Amino acid sequence: MSESAPLLSSFQGASDEFPSVLEGKKVLLATESWGPVNGVSRTTRSLVEYLQAHGVDLILVAPDFKGDAAKQTQSWERRLPGCALPYNPDLTVVYPFHIGDVYRQAFKPDIIYLASPASLGFQMLLQIRQLRSSPPVLLNFQTDLSAYSEIxxxxxxxxxxxxxxxxxQGFLFRSPAVHTIFYPCSAIRGYLEHVGAPTNRMVQLGRGVDTVLFTPDQRDEAYRQQIAPNGEKILICVCRIAPEKGFEFLAQVAIRLAAEKIPFKLLIVGGESQPGRRKQSQATIPDLFLHCSVTETFxxxxxxxxxxxxxVIARDQGGPSDIIRHGQTGFLxxxxxVDQFTKLTREVSKNTSHRKKLSTAARQQAEDTTWEKINRRAAWQIAEALTNADQESHSPSRQPRTGILAWVIEQVCLVLAVGVVYGMWLIAVVPLIVHGHRFLPRAWQALRNQFQCSRPLRK
Known part of the structure; x- marks a missing residue:
């Protein structure tokens, strides 16, 4: 069992105030996900709102998202065309573009911030390496593409x-322009070290939570009675309905609980485009939260x-390993x-007094983690990068090469790098699309075969 690491890291020089050096500065923030409701887009949206509220001149660059077709984009948003993944249309692989065109549509930034770099962020990092004078870059590693590929x-x-x-990733993250690599948990830091990312640029940054929206006060006993009229324990799994979310594991747990005659109702809340189902999950307030994914960076x-x-009972891998205090706020x-997961689910659901102690401790821990604190820490790190930008721009590693031979070497390196990146997308993403369509139905069908699934209606 892994030890629970601190959820947040300390930033030298950070204070309770917004860094005034950022006021009026131009920040180009590129994110792989902006329209859909997921961890990356929610984290990025919170930071964008925080920076704009404090006078930062910000332009956001993101892939086109078909769910935004009828939504009015903001004047500070720039969208790039791409191909939506069939197995997850919320994600788009951006077509090739030139960073100069992005600058012309926005501005030449003082700072570049890359949220969860993948098809968009990788292309920007490649081209930033070729700039003779690049602004400092901060990137937030929020999606473990390696774990997705492996599964x-x-x-x-x-x-x-x-x-x-x-x-x-190792090649791109070692770019001299990269000032900070935010990582969400100790497991991701280990991966970054393994691929050769510079450890002196790594800074741990978690995520916050809205403790007003998510609160025990949302409990609706009448609705709970509608779902579990015979006093069954309510177990809930909230995630996107996708292969990497551990549905085969969840199916095995549910089948074993049913075989033991445990009275329970399992709610699976997914599909972010259905806000009514999100409201149901908030109003129900179940007894236990089951987290079966092993690809979560946070x-x-x-x-x-x-x-x-x-x-929460979760598999001890990735972000949850750093969040949950084993035996105090939940279990890892x-x-x-599967046996241990099933056993803990059964024991905690039956033991009311123990569950209440876990519940109280879980709430107390969450109250110490707000979006205000997270965003302020990120802002101070951005301010540090901006302050050091002039010194870094004159360091030997950032001096441009001169001469025809140097120019040829640069172009060859660029072609090879582009070939590797697009070769990776061709080799990894295409089989991912095909195989992903085949993977999920097996686990989903196992759950449907075991239980008569129904969608409770909101009163």
């Missing part, structure tokens, strides 16, 4: 995809459940141990 790609492409992705839903006063289970 969803068929053998032997899984190992090859992980290896190739590691080469690409696991924002875990923190939201804790803020709602719900103990070895990733493949």
């Amino acid at each position: 969803m790609l068929p053998a032997p492409l899984d190992r090859f995809g992980v290896w190739l992705l590691g080469i690409v 696991g924002l839903v875990v923190l939201e459940a804790m803020a709602s006063g719900i103990p 289970v070895p990733p493949q141990d």
Whole structure:
């Protein structure tokens, strides 16, 4: 069992005030996800609102999202065309673009911030390496593409995809322009070290939670009675309905609980485009939150459940390992141990007094983690990068090469780098699309075969 690491790291020089040096500065923030409701877009939206509220001149660059077709984009948003992934249309692989065109549509920034860099962020990092004078770059590693590839790609492409992705990320993250690499948990730091990202640029940054929206006060006993009229324990899993979210594992747990004649109702809340189902999850306030994904770099839903006063049982991998205090606010289970996961679910659901203690402690921990604190820490790190920008721009590693031979070397390196990145997308994403369509139905069907699934209506 892993030890619970501090959720937030300390930033030298940070204070309770917004860094005034950022007021009026131009920040170009590029994110892989902006329209859909997920951890990346919620985290990024919170930071954008925080910076804009404090006088930062910000332009946001994001892929086109088909769910935004009828939505009016803001004047500070710039969208890039791409191809939506069929197995998850919320994500878009951006077509090739030139960073100069982005600058012309926005401005030449003082700072570049890359949220969860992938198809958009990788291209920007590649081109930033070729700029003779680049603004400092901060990137927030929020999506573990390596874990996605390992789970969803068929053998032997899984190992090859992980290896190739590691080469690409290590190369891009070592760019002299990169000032800070935010990482959300200790497991991700280990991965970054493994692929060769510079450790002296790594800074741990978690996520916050809205403790007003997510609170035990949302409990609706009448609605709870509608869902579990015979006093069944309510277990809930909130996540996008996708292969990497651990539905095969969840199916095994549910089947074992049913075989033991445990009276329970399992709510699976997914599909972010259905706000009514999100409201149902907030109003119900279940007894236990089951988190079966092993690809979470942080696991924002875990923190939201804790803020709602719900103990969490999660697989001990990724972000939840840093969030949950084992035995105090919930439990961590070895990733493949279905027996232990089932046993803890059964025991905690039956023991009311123990569950209440876990619930109280979970809420208290969440109250110490707000978006205000997270965003302020990020702002101070951005301010540090801006303050050091002039000194970095004159360092030997940032001096441009001169001469025809140097120009040829630069162009060859660029072509090779672009080839590796697009080769990675071709090799990894295409099989991911095909294999992802085949993977999810098996787990989903196992749950449907075991239970008569219904969608309770909001009163």
